Amino acid sequence: MGLLVGRLGGRPHAGGPGIEFRGCQWEFEGGGRIEVIEPDGAPGGFLERFLDARGPGVHHVTFKVPDIYRAADLARAHGYTVVGFNDAFEGWKEMFLHPREAQGIVVQLAQTHPSVEDSWGPNFPFPGIEHPTRPPVRVRGLRLRARSLERARAQWEGFLGGCCEPQARTLVFRWSDSPLEIVIESDAHAEEAPLAIEIDGPGELEGYEDTALGVRLFAARSRAATTS
Numbered sequence: 001m002g003l004l005v006g007r008l009g010g011r012p013h014a015g016g017p018g019i020e021f022r023g024c025q026w027e028f029e030g031g032g033r034i035e036v037i038e039p040d041g042a043p044g045g046f047l048e049r050f051l052d053a054r055g056p057g058v059h060h061v062t063f064k065v066p067d068i069y070r071a072a073d074l075a076r077a078h079g080y081t082v083v084g085f086n087d088a089f090e091g092w093k094e095m096f097l098h099p100r101e102a103q104g105i106v107v108q109l110a111q112t113h114p115s116v117e118d119s120w121g122p123n124f125p126f127p128g129i130e131h132p133t134r135p136p137v138r139v140r141g142l143r144l145r146a147r148s149l150e151r152a153r154a155q156w157e158g159f160l161g162g163c164c165e166p167q168a169r170t171l172v173f174r175w176s177d178s179p180l181e182i183v184i185e186s187d188a189h190a191e192e193a194p195l196a197i198e199i200d201g202p203g204e205l206e207g208y209e210d211t212a213l214g215v216r217l218f219a220a221r222s223r224a225a226t227t228s
Helices: 002-007 046-054 068-077 149-159 220-227
Strands: 011-017 021-027 033-039 060-064 082-086 092-097 106-112 138-146 163-167 170-174 181-186 193-200 215-219
Touching (some): 033 046, 149 170, 181 193, 215 220
Parallel strands (some): 060 106, 138 181, 193 215
Antiparallel strands (some): 011 021, 021 033, 082 092, 092 106, 163 170
């Protein structure tokens, strides 16, 4: 993972198998994490379908909730179709919002149980991972494009409880219990989609694109410069 480790200085946090995938998480300055997943299991799983349709790129963002059933009811009350609801595992119950309804990105909501041992752990092998040679940068969060800032506010603030900070041409959503934020820029005529991972880091990382992961970097100071 040349981007996450070699350029961003990420530290392996946890990894393991999932349903139709396996994955690893890297942690960065301030506690933000990025997870990389790849298909694993029978052909035709959800991740293979995503890659066939879109290629590599940002797949989902995860929100922890205290009650998955209440979250599902609240999502439906806000007009969303709940997909992939799974409460079969006591330690990890989950549901999803489809990107067609969630402004171009899969939104995962999960209820965890701390007394149940997680199947992911620090001893999962991270093949081909070199020891970081630089301090970890701070990953600020994710930059997305939406057709409507009003709809963005209804989703990230009204449903998901973020604190909204309007800036020039963007909305920034933050959560008191998370080191990560969501930045929305608006274009009424463009496809809704993730645009970049926002970071605080060296200037040479600005605009860097990793084709293997399908992600681009955006320096948060660039946002500040355009909104001052």
